[in-house]
Amino acid sequence: MDRMEVTETFAGISLPGHLHTEESLRFASSFQFQDTDVVIVTYPKSGKTSLLHRLCCWVPPPCSRHNPELEGTAPLGAGQGRACGHCSCLRVCLTPMSFVCSRSQVIYMARNPKDVAVSFYHFHKMARVTSESQPSLLSAVQYGSWFDHVKGWLSQRAELDLFYITYEDLHQLGRSVERLADWLGCPLQPEESRAIQQHCSFSSMRENTMVNYTLIPCEIMDHSRGRFMRKGTGVGDWRDHFTPVQNMHFHKIYQEEMQDSSLRFRGLM
Numbered sequence: 001m002d003r004m005e006v007t008e009t010f011a012g013i014s015l016p017g018h019l020h021t022e023e024s025l026r027f028a029s030s031f032q033f034q035d036t037d038v039v040i041v042t043y044p045k046s047g048k049t050s051l052l053h054r055l056c057c058w059v060p061p062p063c064s065r066h067n068p069e070l071e072g073t074a075p076l077g078a079g080q081g082r083a084c085g086h087c088s089c090l091r092v093c094l095t096p097m098s099f100v101c102s103r104s105q106v107i108y109m110a111r112n113p114k115d116v117a118v119s120f121y122h123f124h125k126m127a128r129v130t131s132e133s134q135p136s137l138l139s140a141v142q143y144g145s146w147f148d149h150v151k152g153w154l155s156q157r158a159e160l161d162l163f164y165i166t167y168e169d170l171h172q173l174g175r176s177v178e179r180l181a182d183w184l185g186c187p188l189q190p191e192e193s194r195a196i197q198q199h200c201s202f203s204s205m206r207e208n209t210m211v212n213y214t215l216i217p218c219e220i221m222d223h224s225r226g227r228f229m230r231k232g233t234g235v236g237d238w239r240d241h242f243t244p245v246q247n248m249h250f251h252k253i254y255q256e257e258m259q260d261s262s263l264r265f266r267g268l269m
């Protein structure tokens, strides 16, 4: 079997069934968020692994509550009053009621959607648990459309305690981690920030088996077809992949979908 064709559909959105089973989705809908929780939200392939790794460097263990639905639940800052850090790729409309009612902090990270498309494309080649069809601009892609995800979460900015950051800023602007640390209420000294940037650089993470996914069995990720830590530094990598026609098509849809949005992405044009 080349690919595990397991897909769950939740509120009309297709999800990889190995991560989101019927049981875990049921459990998730009754999961109790607490005010001290921090939730990291990204559309797939937007740099979640890199962000989580950075956070784990200065807001350490342990964590007793685990929500299997929220992928990559990680211990965050128990010593600093934080109970738990969760990671989610789900759309805002799919989050449990207790989340909406809590004062959990949300870090929303978005990435230039053309680079997301390229990264997702390569990920699909190696991940045997994604659906057969390649990701596209259509909402049939697993986790739904990028536009719905980004617009949905950011439309809740006023209601949520939400920190917005882009993949490009996190990796290219020196002060991003410090701003995030201030917002989380656990500030960093400049030398600590520098050490984190170094420890979490693409080259360092690429060799770190704890985060580079190489320990994931080949039945799930076929490492002969590519690397999870693929290119990383490539802001605007889409230029090496999109044909002029694809770019025009993308641009047209982007303009339509984002006409009311003030979001800007470096390397998009």
Ligand code: A3P
Pocket (backbone or CB within 6 Å): 042, 043, 044, 045, 046, 047, 048, 049, 050, 115, 118, 119, 120, 122, 171, 200, 201, 202, 203, 205, 228, 229, 230, 231, 232, 233, 234, 237
């Ligand atoms: P590419 O495929 O473009 O290289 P996610 O963790 O949300 O699945 O995102 C994966 C993307 O983040 C991949 O993008 C991966 O290479 C990139 N990435 C992971 N760690 C990174 C780092 N330290 N610096 C820059 N990019 C990183």
